[in-house]
Amino acid sequence: MLNWVRQRNHVLPVLVGSIGVAVSMTTIVTLGWHLGVIAGLLTVFLLYLEIVTQWSFRAPSKRKPALVDDAWERMTIDANGYNIAYYVHIGRPGAPLAWICHGWTAGAIRMVHRASTFVERGWHVVLVDLPSHGASDSLPKWSAEQATTLLMESMNELHVRRPDLFTDGVCYYGHSIGAFIGLRMSKRREELNEAIHPTSWIFESPMTGYTEIHDETCNILNIPMALRPWVLAKTLRHFNAINGPVRLVTKLSDADVPDWGLPTEPTLMVQANPDERLGAVHHQRLIEVMSSTEHSNLLTTHLLDDLRHSGSHESSSRKAVVDAWIDERFDHSSSV
Numbered sequence: 001m002l003n004w005v006r007q008r009n010h011v012l013p014v015l016v017g018s019i020g021v022a023v024s025m026t027t028i029v030t031l032g033w034h035l036g037v038i039a040g041l042l043t044v045f046l047l048y049l050e051i052v053t054q055w056s057f058r059a060p061s062k063r064k065p066a067l068v069d070d071a072w073e074r075m076t077i078d079a080n081g082y083n084i085a086y087y088v089h090i091g092r093p094g095a096p097l098a099w100i101c102h103g104w105t106a107g108a109i110r111m112v113h114r115a116s117t118f119v120e121r122g123w124h125v126v127l128v129d130l131p132s133h134g135a136s137d138s139l140p141k142w143s144a145e146q147a148t149t150l151l152m153e154s155m156n157e158l159h160v161r162r163p164d165l166f167t168d169g170v171c172y173y174g175h176s177i178g179a180f181i182g183l184r185m186s187k188r189r190e191e192l193n194e195a196i197h198p199t200s201w202i203f204e205s206p207m208t209g210y211t212e213i214h215d216e217t218c219n220i221l222n223i224p225m226a227l228r229p230w231v232l233a234k235t236l237r238h239f240n241a242i243n244g245p246v247r248l249v250t251k252l253s254d255a256d257v258p259d260w261g262l263p264t265e266p267t268l269m270v271q272a273n274p275d276e277r278l279g280a281v282h283h284q285r286l287i288e289v290m291s292s293t294e295h296s297n298l299l300t301t302h303l304l305d306d307l308r309h310s311g312s313h314e315s316s317s318r319k320a321v322v323d324a325w326i327d328e329r330f331d332h333s334s335s336v
Contacts, residue, residue: 006241008140009057013050020046052221053234056214057141057242059132064107066135067127071119072112074135075161079153084128085135086158088165089115092122096168096330099155099198100127103176103205103310107134110313114173114204117322124165126158130178144177144210144255145243148184152191159193166195171202171326176278176309179206180260187261200329201267202322205275205309208282209256258289266298268325270318273303277310300325 005011020043028036067074072087087108091097098118100111108127115125129136131147139146159166174182182201189197207213214235218228232252240248249255267290271283283301290299302321312318 003241003244006238009054013047013054016050017043017047020044049227049230049234052223052231053238054141055221056217056235057143057238059138059142060105062105063132064105064109064134066129067107067109067112069112072127075158076135077154077157077161079150079157082131082137082139082150084131084137084150084154086129086154087127088162089119089125090165091119091124093164094167095121095123097124097126097165097170098173099170099196100125100173101151101175101178101181102128102130102133103178105133106175106313109134111173111175113314113319114175114322117319117326118171121326126155126165128154130181141238141242143239143242144180144184145239145247148181148188149243151181152185152188155196156191156193159196163195166193169199170196171200172198173202173204174206175204177207179203180208183208183257183261183263185261186263198263198265200265201263202270202325203267203286204270204318205272205278205307206269206282206286207278208285209253209260211252211256212278212281214252257285258293262289262293262295263298264295266329267300268322269299269301270307270321271301271303272307272309272312273305275309 005015020039024036024040024043027039066085067087072089075086075088076083077086085108098115100108100115102108102111108129111127115127118125128151131150132138132142172182172185174180182198182203183206185192185198186201214232218231223231236249236251253259269283269286274280275283287299287301290296304315304317304321306317307315
């Protein structure tokens with residue numbers, strides 16, 4: 001029962017508030033106003049914890065519109081009861097596939113320019129609207145883990161429907177939280193049909209850990225330092241209620257690279273410099289972790305001074321870097 005209410009928005013705050021008010025009023029009548037005041041203050045404290053914890057699982061308040069373009073076939077795929085919107089561009093027979101995932105508050109419509117690298121080379125390309133974005137269904141409480149699960153399930157179904165798209169390898173391209181989801185997929189790749197396993201990765205201004213996002217949320221809400229361990233413990237319990245029992249986190253670092261996931265295939269990182277949204281810690285973490293592993297030669301990094309984390313849905317400098325890396329990495333990527 002407790003896990004059920006943790007999986008849903010507003011239920012726990014309403015329950016805590018309602019029960020707390022009832023207990024406080026009963027206490028005033030039966031035991032006196034002074035104990036009733038104490039019960040009321042305890043209710044306020046517990047209600048505060050529930051409200052600020054729920055904030056960590058918020059979805060974007062506004063959505064970008066769905067992609068409407070004759071060059072892209074829109075498909076809706078059911079994944080565990082949620083409709084996920086995909087947009088498919090068919091390339092030449094036997095071409096590789098680019099699987100492209102947008103960032104927080106964006107949508108597939110913001111990734112069309114990024115997709116042009118692959119379209120120009122005759123690749124198949126799949127764009128996706130994350131849950132609670134674009135034309136995809138909303139989640140009751142948003143988490144990157146559940147979004148990853150739904151993307152993997154829906155992509156497996158797309159492979160069943162359109163196996164012709166998956167005959168020559170997959171390159172995953174993720175921006176910001178789309179890269180964070182890609183990193184998680186690298187950890188959970190065995191849940192993907194074998195033909196979908198990415199053979200290369202492109203991360204643009206990637207989010208590589210939840211630690212800083214949690215700290216940012218606490219700072220935005222002005223949560224006192226003494227209460228932050230309480231909020232973190234509740235956040236982890238809510239996360240595990242949504243995503244458990246197979247995928248449990250017990251500490252913040254479980255949601256940071258490398259524990260969250262790490263590529264073992266060639267990887268390009270194109271990074272806004274400076275990154276006005278995430279700062280330097282996220283891309284520096286990926287560089288440091290990958291350089292300390294046996295796969296240290298897999299990461300290629302480009303810091304672009306004219307690239308911005310947000311708003312750069314078109315960028316000639318980014319496209320030039322991605323074009324060159326794809327042409328070097330894939331012998332069969334020449335323009336058609």
